Amino acid sequence: MRVLRTVAQTRVALQSARLQDRTIGLVPTMGALHGGHLSLIDRARAECDLVVVSLFVNPTQFEENADLDRYPRQQQHDHELAATAGADLLFAPTAEEIYPDGFSTSVEVLGLTDRLEGAVRGAGHFRGVTTVVAKLLNIVAPDIAYFGQKDAQQAIVIRRMVEDLNMDVQIETCPTVRDADGLAMSSRNVRLSERERDRALAIPRALAAATAAAAGGERSADALIAAAREALRALEAEPEYVALVQADTLDPVVRLEQPTLLAIAARVGETRLIDNAILSPDSSVASSASSQPDFNSTFPASQFEKQTDPRQAKPREAQATCSA
Amino acid sequence: MRVLRTVAQTRVALQSARLQDRTIGLVPTMGALHGGHLSLIDRARAECDLVVVSLFVNPTQFEENADLDRYPRQQQHDHELAATAGADLLFAPTAEEIYPDGFSTSVEVLGLTDRLEGAVRGAGHFRGVTTVVAKLLNIVAPDIAYFGQKDAQQAIVIRRMVEDLNMDVQIETCPTVRDADGLAMSSRNVRLSERERDRALAIPRALAAATAAAAGGERSADALIAAAREALRALEAEPEYVALVQADTLDPVVRLEQPTLLAIAARVGETRLIDNAILSPDSSVASSASSQPDFNSTFPASQFEKQTDPRQAKPREAQATCSA
Numbered sequence: 175m176r177v178l179r180t181v182a183q184t185r186v187a188l189q190s191a192r193l194q195d196r197t198i199g200l201v202p203t204m205g206a207l208h209g210g211h212l213s214l215i216d217r218a219r220a221e222c223d224l225v226v227v228s229l230f231v232n233p234t235q236f237e238e239n240a241d242l243d244r245y246p247r248q249q250q251h252d253h254e255l256a257a258t259a260g261a262d263l264l265f266a267p268t269a270e271e272i273y274p275d276g277f278s279t280s281v282e283v284l285g286l287t288d289r290l291e292g293a294v295r296g297a298g299h300f301r302g303v304t305t306v307v308a309k310l311l312n313i314v315a316p317d318i319a320y321f322g323q324k325d326a327q328q329a330i331v332i333r334r335m336v337e338d339l340n341m342d343v344q345i346e347t348c349p350t351v352r353d354a355d356g357l358a359m360s361s362r363n364v365r366l367s368e369r370e371r372d373r374a375l376a377i378p379r380a381l382a383a384a385t386a387a388a389a390g391g392e393r394s395a396d397a398l399i400a401a402a403r404e405a406l407r408a409l410e411a412e413p414e415y416v417a418l419v420q421a422d423t424l425d426p427v428v429r430l431e432q433p434t435l436l437a438i439a440a441r442v443g444e445t446r447l448i449d450n451a452i453l454s455p456d457s458s459v460a461s462s463a464s465s466q467p468d469f470n471s472t473f474p475a476s477q478f479e480k481q482t483d484p485r486q487a488k489p490r491e492a493q494a495t496c497s498a
Numbered sequence: 499m500r501v502l503r504t505v506a507q508t509r510v511a512l513q514s515a516r517l518q519d520r521t522i523g524l525v526p527t528m529g530a531l532h533g534g535h536l537s538l539i540d541r542a543r544a545e546c547d548l549v550v551v552s553l554f555v556n557p558t559q560f561e562e563n564a565d566l567d568r569y570p571r572q573q574q575h576d577h578e579l580a581a582t583a584g585a586d587l588l589f590a591p592t593a594e595e596i597y598p599d600g601f602s603t604s605v606e607v608l609g610l611t612d613r614l615e616g617a618v619r620g621a622g623h624f625r626g627v628t629t630v631v632a633k634l635l636n637i638v639a640p641d642i643a644y645f646g647q648k649d650a651q652q653a654i655v656i657r658r659m660v661e662d663l664n665m666d667v668q669i670e671t672c673p674t675v676r677d678a679d680g681l682a683m684s685s686r687n688v689r690l691s692e693r694e695r696d697r698a699l700a701i702p703r704a705l706a707a708a709t710a711a712a713a714g715g716e717r718s719a720d721a722l723i724a725a726a727r728e729a730l731r732a733l734e735a736e737p738e739y740v741a742l743v744q745a746d747t748l749d750p751v752v753r754l755e756q757p758t759l760l761a762i763a764a765r766v767g768e769t770r771l772i773d774n775a776i777l778s779p780d781s782s783v784a785s786s787a788s789s790q791p792d793f794n795s796t797f798p799a800s801q802f803e804k805q806t807d808p809r810q811a812k813p814r815e816a817q818a819t820c821s822a
Contacts, residue, residue: 279606283602309662309664334600334603338633339629340633
């Protein structure tokens with residue numbers, strides 16, 4: 175795996191692949207790679223001739239300096255993980271390479287970005303995300319770029335940007351990868367103390383509770399949200415939002431009438447975690463086997479293998495289907 | 499010349515050229531083609547294997563509905579002009595094709611856009627320009643895109659966007675093309691009455707007056723601007739701004755110490771016109787032959803051939819050099 179630090183190097187490195195019409199896959203990351211990232215690399219490896227991973231902790235999408243400062247950084251370990259997972263090129267630029275003096279352009283998606291994460295983290299968060307992703311897509315010019323369903327709103331916003339700006343790239347959203355106990359993998363999980371790690375399970379349990387209620391016939395958004403909030407309360411996770419929204423527009427729904435996104439953000443101690451699930455009024459979608467949906471029907475068993483070493487992680491099918 | 503109405507058609511039409519590694523040139527226009535546009539097409543024809551002209555009156559860059567409504571439209575005539583000038587493809591989409599339902603993304607360059615045209619026309623003007631140009635560049639994916647020096651600020655803003663977003667395209671800014679009497683060609687000139695057409699000459703005369711003053715040794719921005727304003731006043735053109743600014747940052751200068759942009763916007767009757775010149779403290783740059791600079795030294799004689807039929811227009815070298 176080659177490590178590239180500049181835009182110019184990256185363009186040169188990709189030129190021959192492009193001329194040979196080899197397909198290029200891009201997995202944008204902020205480093206601190208875990209099984210979720212590795213599942214994206216794995217997927218890109220399976221679908222593309224050349225796999226590029228970008229590693230850039232983008233300062234403009236952090237509204238809180240403290241969050242940026244504390245964001246885990248482990249470049250050398252990340253290089254090894256990316257190489258082992260099958261990346262051909264790692265693009266790891268400096269902040270000056272991405273935002274040189276005089277930089278003054280931003281890409282913004284309105285509407286979708288003022289709610290959920292945008293409401294909590296501020297309008298600048300998604301502007302930072304869309305601007306840097308537009309740059310990465312232009313630098314690498316991949317055929318396919320891979321994003322995780324855990325950041326559901328981010329994936330929806332990026333799809334909107336790509337469609338609106340006629341960017342010639344296919345966006346794939348891939349299932350959330352979870353630890354054996356159901357906690358969604360996240361770079362921020364390392365900040366959790368052992369006791370906080372246990373309390374963080376409130377989040378997948380809240381998703382499971384709402385999924386179970388939906389499978390049991392509950393259609394009221396208020397009731398589904400209440401079921402999720404009750405599970406958060408049980409383990410003292412502090413919800414920032416629990417929202418049932420249309421999966422494309424992120425508009426709130428009052429009744430569950432089609433597959434709908436349940437999105438949760440909660441704080442456990444100092445750590446902010448997000449997660450989501452697709453709730454469906456058709457219980458056969460959310461729950462494949464059991465007529466009494468339980469935790470395992472929400473997150474298929476294969477999700478819960480213990481993954482202590484992310485190098486062993488493989489993409490798994492979750493209830494959120496991988497969609498182009 | 500093929501006329502294409504959709505993004506999908508355009509992508510397909512350009513696919514084989516791209517696979518054969520033929521170079522693609524794009525000339526973005528809002529139609530009402532005149533000699534200025536034709537000089538850009540001519541230049542693209544000389545430099546690229548395949549020439550694409552886009553024709554789209556972009557509603558989002560008009561802050562005044564009246565200006566949008568009155569913007570001249572002559573599609574059939576434009577098709578003939580573009581074909582005769584050597585365009586291979588004309589991309590002429592509907593507004594719905596460019597801004598479908600749900601469109602919600604914008605590309606914005608800050609700083610450069612809040613002055614001159616941005617200050618008069620509102621912040622939305624350049625946001626409209628950069629968003630639609632980003633789309634056109636993504637749809638056509640040209641090797642080179644051509645813009646006119648008459649819209650100097652627009653060209654500077656687009657260069658900034660392309661650099662900041664790492665768009666893989668070369669931006670060429672080409673000399674302003676003028677009628678025989680010095681008036682810069684503009685789609686809005688057709689709105690001028692005969693008497694207004696005479697008064698509009700105040701603008702090139704104002705540029706010439708300032709250029710002559712600079713060539714005569716004047717270095718004070720105030721004095722150079724006053725010379726230009728005096729010429730505007732003489733023919734009762736109403737200045738919106740007369741500004742001497744750095745040609746890259748658009749920051750105002752107080753003394754002329756390097757080639758610097760003199761930008762003018764003025765109203766003649768109901769019609770708003772803009773024009774500009776590069777002033778230089780080195781009189782040999784602005785004036786090649788005469789030590790007593792006059793009107794013709796500002797605009798080389800070749801600029802002033804009478805062009806009643808824009809089909810005859812050819813690109814000409816003006817004092818603003820065509821730069822990549």
